[in-house]
Amino acid sequence: MRVEHKISFKLNGKSITVKCPPAYTLLEVLRDQLQVTGPKEDCAKGECGACTVLMNGQPICSCLMLVSQAEGSNIITSEGLARGGMLNEVQKAFIDHGAVQCGHCIPGMIVSASALLTGNPKPTKADIKNALSGNLCRCTGYTKIIAAVEDAAKKRG
Amino acid sequence: MKRSEIDVLSPHTLEEALALLQQHQKDIKIIAGGSDIIIQLRDGVVKTEKLLNIFAVKDLRFIEERDGRIHIGSLSTYTDIIRSQHIKRHAWILVEAARQIGATQLQNTATIGGNLGNASPAADSLPPLYALGAIIVTRNKSGRREIPIEKFFIGYRKTALKSDELIEEIYFDGLARNDAGSYLKLGLRKANAISIVDVAVILRDKRRDSYGNVKVALGAAAPTIVRAHRCEQALIGKRLTDKLLREAAKLASQDASPITDIRSSAEYRRKVLGSLVYQALHKAVLRRDGV
Numbered sequence: 001m002r003v004e005h006k007i008s009f010k011l012n013g014k015s016i017t018v019k020c021p022p023a024y025t026l027l028e029v030l031r032d033q034l035q036v037t038g039p040k041e042d043c044a045k046g047e048c049g050a051c052t053v054l055m056n057g058q059p060i061c062s063c064l065m066l067v068s069q070a071e072g073s074n075i076i077t078s079e080g081l082a083r084g085g086m087l088n089e090v091q092k093a094f095i096d097h098g099a100v101q102c103g104h105c106i107p108g109m110i111v112s113a114s115a116l117l118t119g120n121p122k123p124t125k126a127d128i129k130n131a132l133s134g135n136l137c138r139c140t141g142y143t144k145i146i147a148a149v150e151d152a153a154k155k156r157g
Numbered sequence: 158m159k160r161s162e163i164d165v166l167s168p169h170t171l172e173e174a175l176a177l178l179q180q181h182q183k184d185i186k187i188i189a190g191g192s193d194i195i196i197q198l199r200d201g202v203v204k205t206e207k208l209l210n211i212f213a214v215k216d217l218r219f220i221e222e223r224d225g226r227i228h229i230g231s232l233s234t235y236t237d238i239i240r241s242q243h244i245k246r247h248a249w250i251l252v253e254a255a256r257q258i259g260a261t262q263l264q265n266t267a268t269i270g271g272n273l274g275n276a277s278p279a280a281d282s283l284p285p286l287y288a289l290g291a292i293i294v295t296r297n298k299s300g301r302r303e304i305p306i307e308k309f310f311i312g313y314r315k316t317a318l319k320s321d322e323l324i325e326e327i328y329f330d331g332l333a334r335n336d337a338g339s340y341l342k343l344g345l346r347k348a349n350a351i352s353i354v355d356v357a358v359i360l361r362d363k364r365r366d367s368y369g370n371v372k373v374a375l376g377a378a379a380p381t382i383v384r385a386h387r388c389e390q391a392l393i394g395k396r397l398t399d400k401l402l403r404e405a406a407k408l409a410s411q412d413a414s415p416i417t418d419i420r421s422s423a424e425y426r427r428k429v430l431g432s433l434v435y436q437a438l439h440k441a442v443l444r445r446d447g448v
Contacts, residue, residue: 001162002161002162003161003162003163003164005165021160021161021162021163022163022164022165022167022208023160023161023163023164023165023198023208024160024161025195044196044199045196046192046196046259046260046262046263047349049260049262052262055265055266058236058265059261059262059265060262060265060266061192061262061263061266063195064190064191064192064195064196064263064266065191065195065266066165066188066191066195066208066210068165068167068208068210069167069188069191069210069212069213071167071213072213112261112262115261130261130348131261133260133261133347133348133349134259134260134261134262134263134348134349135260
């Protein structure tokens, strides 16, 4: 028999409560029930990073987190990074550098890169590569992505 | 059973968790960070009617040093371990392993207790814990047990954990200033890879140019982590020359019984173990004395 729980957390700045099976992943509930489709499911094993969201400021794989585990937490997806209708520095830099091809990995990339710059405003190239090592891109070869994050760091000052 | 039919119980204190575990022990599985069990549930490898979600049990998330002994709460994440000054100072080989476990996203949720409970022979935190001589503290409603790590793992993916118990903490004697240690992992690529083999080495009880206590632990080389006893014996109390390190490292594969899987053949694992153990010994000793 289907089990449902009411689960409350903060999503992109708004407090929400959803009624859903408690053993669904956070990603399933975000995409299928809440229509928040920035995070995506690719490998479903914690290798590709397409499902990356922030939980209490830290990047996590939302495909490897039950919605029950998100109870009471603060979740931010790529949709929640913009402030007052303005894209953040990382988002702007990805556009400026054309650091996108098919675009599938980009929401996860941008979430990971934004978390890096919050914790480490002046990252080295090695820091950037390390922070993005859990986000795979099969199109770009990463060069423009890394350049975009370096530029975003500079513009944040 | 469909995932939509699985109930999830989410206690907030250790006491609540232990009571629920005792009550439901026949049909419940523990979920900590979730990074292994969610994959196993999806693949149907693990079947359960209920999950005990201990992710919010703050009592189990701590890292402390008391009298030279390091205590790690089972719900500590790899990020907690990487950031801990106690572990950086007194168990740096565990930091080296934690940094190479998955990527940041996994380090932020995967827990050391989960790595123990999941009991994969390729779990990267385990060789350092074997080399450190860690004690696993388990707990049920009526009390606690302290189990040396080598007795905790009783076979391939099998632990001594009883169905009404959870892992409370791990403790070990921290490394002292004169101790040496290193951790090396060989994966298919540098980041975010499961180990082909990995090695942790610790040398303690330093004398003039030798060590009285040497531990070498091998990961992904047998059904559980194993100690390379012959290699250790060849090094204890001896003057550590480069030649001796090379000879001792060659003995390491004698304690291994590797398998062939998607990451490597058994033959390659056996061959590369010798090199990896040599490199790990060299790195540990060089960092202290130079060889």
